[in-house]
Amino acid sequence: MTNKKINLLFITDYMECGGRERVIIYLLNHLNRSKFDSSLLLIEKKGEFLNKVREDVKIKNLMKTNTLRDEIFLARAFRYMQRVYNVCKIINSEKPDIVFTPSTTISPLAIFAKLFARKTRVIINVQGNLTADLKQNLKNKFFLERIISILIYRMYRMADKVICVSKGVGEDLNKKFCVPKDKIVVIYNPIDVEEINKLQNEEIDDLYFENDNLKIISVGRLHIQKAYEYLIEAFKVVRENEINANLIIIGEGIERANLENLVDDLGLGDCVIMPGFKKNPYKYIKNSDLFVLSSIFEGHPLALSEAMACGVPVISTRCPSGPDETITDNVNGMLVPMRNEKALADAMINLLKDRSTAERLAKEGIKRANDFDLKKIVKEYEKVLIDVISKK
Incomplete structure (x- = not known):
């Protein structure tokens, strides 16, 4: 690998108070600046954690209109396709080396965009036990649960790496969604x-x-x-x-x-x-x-x-x-x-x-x-990011 900086694009929904947002902040603020050039793409530019992002990090806002919530199905579907198009457009324009997302809803967008920007690698960061999450949050919505499960099954195996925050999360992905073991890396969440x-x-x-x-x-x-x-x-x-x-x-x-x-x-x-x-x-x-x-x-x-x-x-x-x-x-x-x-x-x-x-x-x-501790965990992330780029 050359001495050229690795261009990272982090994509998530928003920066409200939560574990996945905290991890993104830690990575944006503490990855080695001599090795990585990071930017952040948000579906909605909002949340308590926005002001914790370092000033030198470029932040883009994808949707300036209302969100997918509280809309009829066809309107939500249309707006979701808008997101797919806009994410693809940004990735194709900026050509990041790696797209990194911890969001279940955004992961399919990132994988789809990868088809049009083939040199871009995609890393999905899974922050929770997806089987338990889907069962609880989509209770009595069997059809929707099946659609999302199929998307995870089809899309996650297309990622270059899937970083899981615990062994249990990784085992669930492998057994329930057939994500290959060689795609899965376990890195525990950092604390400062x-x-x-x-x-x-x-x-x-x-x-x-x-x-x-x-x-x-x-x-x-x-x-x-x-x-x-x-x-x-x-x-x-x-x-x-x-x-x-x-x-x-x-x-x-x-x-x-x-x-x-x-x-x-x-x-x-x-x-x-x-x-x-x-x-x-x-x-x-x-x-x-x-x-x-x-x-x-x-x-x-x-x-x-x-x-x-x-x-x-x-x-x-x-x-x-x-x-x-x-x-x-x-x-x-x-x-x-x-x-x-x-x-x-x-x-x-x-x-x-x-x-x-x-x-x-x-x-x-x-x-x-x-x-x-943050210092130890960030080094583990840096190693995975460099390894993903190093592999042809």
Whole structure:
């Protein structure tokens, strides 16, 4: 390979708060500038994370009109074909060496565009367990689920590489969607340990953190994937065991109203707090007694690794995929069955009462979190990017 910089085009839907957006930011901001020249193409130029992208990164906005949501089927189909055309046009014009996308909806566009720009390589970054994701998000939409499954089956094998964020995600792609093993590379999601260590020490001025109650915290979108209803039900059991604790769920999303109704129905309105999105969640995690991930599916949850980096004991469901690759049960955290509020409540009660075990898990958790440090993970990405270009 020559000394010429590798031209990278990242494509995603938008830059709202989420794991895949965070990974794109880390790569855009930290890939070696002497080796890579990166730009970003967004379907919609919006989101809380837009201002985190370095100023020298060129950002393009694909659609300046309304999105595919809330349109009749034919209108959505027409607009999707517009996207295909526009993505192909941009790729054909800019001729990037590599197109990189973590979006399930955009991956087929990138593969289709590759047919017209044959020298361009395509890397798909899979951030979640696709089988579990499709089953949950397309429940009672069998026809649509089948179409998307067929697209994944047909398109992903045409990518030059498929980077999966955990072994479980890669195994699912290989077994359920027949993506060849030699196409799959596992790279865990990165966390910025240095930034976390700095931000976690900022002062908290929120009143709900001033009382002496124990603090149980979770961070993530208010979405069915996170299964917060089980966490809230389990928290009720914790309170019934005469443990004075607050549950703080940081994040925003479409399930807010349902979760607030559940909190009211269970009579927990005075001890469950949902303050919405927080720019710096780490200071809240650091000052909590316990972090809980109650998800029913993941990929490699960033919030879990970040909580471990904050030195807080963690409990996670053993959901597909990722938590059981991050946590060794009863060594650096605790794993419980998903959708099981009793098991979750028992684990929370045990760690809140047994502080020596909690401290031991927290110390080991810090060591484990360092395995996902940004500097190490970015080098793994750089190696894959260079290898893809090197292969004729």
